[in-house]
Amino acid sequence: MATAVADLSEDAIMAVLDKVMDPEIPVVSITDLGIVRAVTTDPPRVMITPTYTGCPATVAIEDAIREALDANGFRGVFVERQLFPPWTTEWISERGRERLRAYGIDPPHSNTTAQCPRCGSTDTVEISRFGSTPCKAQWQCNACHEPFDRFKCH
Numbered sequence: 001m002a003t004a005v006a007d008l009s010e011d012a013i014m015a016v017l018d019k020v021m022d023p024e025i026p027v028v029s030i031t032d033l034g035i036v037r038a039v040t041t042d043p044p045r046v047m048i049t050p051t052y053t054g055c056p057a058t059v060a061i062e063d064a065i066r067e068a069l070d071a072n073g074f075r076g077v078f079v080e081r082q083l084f085p086p087w088t089t090e091w092i093s094e095r096g097r098e099r100l101r102a103y104g105i106d107p108p109h110s111n112t113t114a115q116c117p118r119c120g121s122t123d124t125v126e127i128s129r130f131g132s133t134p135c136k137a138q139w140q141c142n143a144c145h146e147p148f149d150r151f152k153c154h
């Protein structure tokens with residue numbers, strides 16, 4: 001039996017958020033992406049900065065956070081949006097980058113050429129500015145001929 005109200009602690013809330021996966025890239029959590037900016041218990045709230053303004057995933061992410069908090073007894077914890085400073089790909093954690101690579105997405109980096117997440121080659125070419133979602137571009141590897149998504153840098 002789950003208790004109605006969980007003990008309020010920043011660690012407990014973070015543990016819940018750590019399991020909320022990005023709706024677009026289900027292998028990375030919202031904490032991996034750096035979307036969660038702060039967790040406080042007084043007042044009880046979670047501050048989030050959405051990845052991309054206008055990205056349809058933003059609403060889905062907020063819904064997923066609300067659902068996870070409610071399901072874990074944190075009904076009284078509010079989810080607040082903090083738009084400034086704007087989210088940057090630099091906030092993606094090292095674990096998040098590894099997870100993206102394992103999933104076949106070239107994590108954000110400052111190189112102009114994408115690196116193939118499958119074979120590691122930098123002999124790659126951009127096929128389309130828009131990949132499976134507006135937040136990614138589609139690239140192809142000339143070495144192993146695999147198409148892959150690349151996170152667009154901001």
Ligand SMILES: [Zn+2]
Nearest residue numbers: 116119141144
């Ligand atoms: Zn390759």
